[in-house]
Amino acid sequence: MNFILRGSVCYSKSPTELVTLEKGYVVCKDNVCEGVYTEIPEAYKAYPVKDCGERIIIPGMADLHTHAPQYTFRGLGMDKELLDWLNAYTFPEEAKYEDEGYARQAYQKFASDLKQTTTTRACIFGTIHPHSTEILMEQLEATGLITYVGKVNMDQNAPDYLCESSAAESVIATEKWINTVQSKFKNTKPMITPRFVPSCSGELLEKLHDVQEKYQLPVQSHLSENMGEIQLVQELFPQSSCYADVYHQYGLIDKECKTVMAHCVYCSEEEMKLLKENQVYVAHCPESNANLASGIAPIRKYMEHHIPIGLGSDVAAGSKLSIFYAMQDAIVMSKMRWRLVDNSLAPLTFEEAFYLATKGGGSFFGKVGSFEPGYEFDAVILDDKNLETLLQLSIKERAERMMYLADDRNIVGKYVAGKEV
Amino acid sequence: MNFILRGSVCYSKSPTELVTLEKGYVVCKDNVCEGVYTEIPEAYKAYPVKDCGERIIIPGMADLHTHAPQYTFRGLGMDKELLDWLNAYTFPEEAKYEDEGYARQAYQKFASDLKQTTTTRACIFGTIHPHSTEILMEQLEATGLITYVGKVNMDQNAPDYLCESSAAESVIATEKWINTVQSKFKNTKPMITPRFVPSCSGELLEKLHDVQEKYQLPVQSHLSENMGEIQLVQELFPQSSCYADVYHQYGLIDKECKTVMAHCVYCSEEEMKLLKENQVYVAHCPESNANLASGIAPIRKYMEHHIPIGLGSDVAAGSKLSIFYAMQDAIVMSKMRWRLVDNSLAPLTFEEAFYLATKGGGSFFGKVGSFEPGYEFDAVILDDKNLETLLQLSIKERAERMMYLADDRNIVGKYVAGKEV
Structure with a gap:
């Protein structure tokens, strides 16, 4: 499957490197992640984009x-x-x-x-x-x-x-x-x-x-x-x-x-x-x-x-x-x-x-659990709108709150090796 | 308020005495608990009964x-x-x-x-x-x-x-x-x-x-x-x-x-x-x-x-x-x-x-937190049907599971000092 998810992206490169990107594009080509971009690269312009809005996109x-x-x-x-x-x-x-x-x-x-x-x-x-x-x-x-x-x-x-x-x-x-x-x-x-x-x-x-x-x-x-x-x-x-x-x-x-x-x-x-x-x-x-x-x-x-x-x-x-x-x-x-x-x-x-x-x-x-290029495309889409707060939160802070407060209602989409499940 | 809740009752008398009763009647008279009964006593026969079915009734x-x-x-x-x-x-x-x-x-x-x-x-x-x-x-x-x-x-x-x-x-x-x-x-x-x-x-x-x-x-x-x-x-x-x-x-x-x-x-x-x-x-x-x-x-x-x-x-x-x-x-x-x-x-x-x-x-x-007679009538009704299991569980076991697994969806009724809130 070839497609792109757009939203608030959050993934790990290493135990100390958590990467976040507002309005990021996560590209899936042949079920494999091609990386995360601020704009859609020319090669993927034809891919369908699923806009997740403010939702958080994390690896599975x-x-x-x-x-x-x-x-x-x-x-x-x-x-x-x-x-x-x-x-x-x-x-x-x-x-x-x-x-x-x-x-x-x-x-x-x-x-x-x-x-x-x-x-x-x-x-x-x-x-x-x-x-x-x-x-x-x-x-x-x-x-x-x-x-x-x-x-x-x-x-x-x-x-x-x-x-x-x-x-x-x-x-x-x-x-x-x-x-x-x-x-x-x-x-x-x-x-x-x-x-x-x-x-x-x-x-x-x-x-x-x-x-x-x-x-x-x-x-x-x-x-x-x-x-x-x-x-x-x-x-x-x-x-x-x-x-x-x-x-x-x-x-x-x-x-x-x-x-x-x-x-x-x-x-x-x-x-x-x-x-x-x-x-x-x-x-x-x-x-x-x-x-x-x-x-x-x-x-x-x-x-x-x-x-x-x-x-x-x-x-x-x-x-x-x-x-x-x-x-x-x-x-x-x-x-x-x-x-x-x-x-x-x-x-x-x-x-x-x-x-x-x-x-x-x-x-x-295998190569699973990140959005770095070459990783199998496992992704989860999280909606935290029921956890609203008056604070302006970074993606990292929103993800941290999900860790403490999320339940199944916050999980609104899921992909395994490029397939929506 | 005078009324009766009927369901799977669970409350504490002391740290070592947890009382449970299937199909129990918890009686509220003038916002105070009159106790828990297997059958409605004569004095309360006229009270309206809210049947909670299999749901668990615990003190607030x-x-x-x-x-x-x-x-x-x-x-x-x-x-x-x-x-x-x-x-x-x-x-x-x-x-x-x-x-x-x-x-x-x-x-x-x-x-x-x-x-x-x-x-x-x-x-x-x-x-x-x-x-x-x-x-x-x-x-x-x-x-x-x-x-x-x-x-x-x-x-x-x-x-x-x-x-x-x-x-x-x-x-x-x-x-x-x-x-x-x-x-x-x-x-x-x-x-x-x-x-x-x-x-x-x-x-x-x-x-x-x-x-x-x-x-x-x-x-x-x-x-x-x-x-x-x-x-x-x-x-x-x-x-x-x-x-x-x-x-x-x-x-x-x-x-x-x-x-x-x-x-x-x-x-x-x-x-x-x-x-x-x-x-x-x-x-x-x-x-x-x-x-x-x-x-x-x-x-x-x-x-x-x-x-x-x-x-x-x-x-x-x-x-x-x-x-x-x-x-x-x-x-x-x-x-x-x-x-x-x-x-x-x-x-x-x-x-x-x-x-x-x-x-x-x-x-x-004050006298709060139990269904013993004389306690202010604080009660919570819990529905655990989304946590279904093949096991036949006692009320105590169901309450224990709620402790680990319940969220707001499981709380389906609440009374404070005799008033539904």
Whole structure:
């Protein structure tokens, strides 16, 4: 598609460079951004222009970590820490997705609500059930969003009703699922998804690495979220030097492999080194880490180490799908960490949070999350007229207010890779 | 007014007793709640019944601390700590309220947005300007909410453009304002409002105590919010043993005086003793304390000390007027404090947050914030059908989800002291 959006443009070049332009023209040619201009360049004069008036045009946001089956109990059951929370609320709910009818109804609400957010790209956990996960992918495909989806693997330390019978069985089901879905959808792709180290045997992790290599798929999992979890990993894999080392030993953190790890609240120096060397993405999920009293990840330290980072909603340990909220929480929690834990790490700025939400997380999907030339054309149009104020605000200030105050009513248009959705 | 609301009833008796009733009848007689019943008692059979169906009926909430003139810049300027934030953003904005036209426009938006929340009672700061504060009171009166409003007093350590010329001048203006407004409005009453200790001379505090005694008005101010602020108070009043002691010495924390103090992030044992002995209310403003990187107040400790507590939105250091958000933040910040600072203080529960938002803060206004017999009839009707889920939820679970997920669309009815607003 070739077209131009005109409006109040706002995008990131880097964590410290937020570019804004009043009455800017964002040019889309063959679904790719050709850049932002104050006047339409000669080459694009024939393109149709959609005038967004005073509305704000931002790049689409990336949600690097969320759990679709948990959407049914969002906003509930926040009174436990991770391992107890999984057993009390999460595993019983995820077990219901063995029923494809349940899955279809639940995932339809999830997908349609996700569509109403600023998110254009996402990494999403399903459950261990291949057919239900395929249904989730069908629903997501219908939204027009571009996503990676994982059938979850778990062969130990899970309740019987949600535990695959063996590593072999888990991998057979996973391969079968991959073969079914990998060419079935245009925008919805499979992802290798060991739940987390405690629920995966060494054999399973090893075999999943083989599958990853065979199909060249990206990987998502959880890392160093909670202190009890970290201790459990050490007990289960006593030969490992740290939590990340387990994934590394089994080839799931590796230069040959595109991996995103949720949380990373307590990464050691060694883990940071592994993340950096292998360019593993951190999916920072600040609301989730607060709700489950896990702690606050030292995001600035990871940024200083040049570890790639994006944001995650992590429903249902996070209550909301909105990445605006994740931005807000990332900032506020970085302030609390600065105040209460370590004042050598300055709080995150709005510019940094905006970067993490767009280009930071978007880069997991390629050239995504900016309006620089060559980026896939993901855009969101925001209308803030219901938030009127007597102040004359800059585009940056208006965008900052959206982070604190916007809801689905403020999102009035959305494009994914050049297509309006 | 005599009437009955029928629906899914939810209210607090105490921090640990949340009462819920399906298809309950909440009876209002002469604007006072007569209790909640499973069937309509004989004495009320003639009352009209409003059937709210599956909707949730909760008591109105109290916002014990917010700044109306700051509403114009909500969601902006969160990059500084308290004293710098006041100088950079707050004082310049408050100075604009010398212009009554500006005040009228700005306050109209504030009042109409406050009406759209669950708040039925509030303690509200204006500015130093008496006429503009009167305009704020007019706008609030029109909403039907019941509020206390303060013309702010500041005679030192404020920029020239926002500093009253002397204690005497400040008090003359305040008395004149009180005489004008105290019988002008039914639901909107004046409150003594020294901004905070740093901006008030000892002479001003002394004179404000005289005014308080003369007119028997309640008092609102700020206490121990930020470490730089606390140090400044110690420098300004070296003879005081603690920040609260300054208010105490000048009679503004006193058994004879109904006082609410915002924040109390860093109260010492001595301050807690003063608060308890004089039954001073703490207005806990968790979002504000996080946004300005002030810290996290030890609310459970205050509860254990039997200090009365309610919640405050504290716009514009808080970005949102919603007390649902204040509840959410109170819980989440108590988890972070438990995790990062002091694991002897358990995180707040949903029941406790609901209590603080309703009966806890409501009690500042009398018998307000519950559906127990004898309470003034403040009620809010919540519709959660847009948050549909496949799960069968209890009323408590539905109310908990509202705390995380509700916005103004979910608030479909509101009564203040028996009157629909």
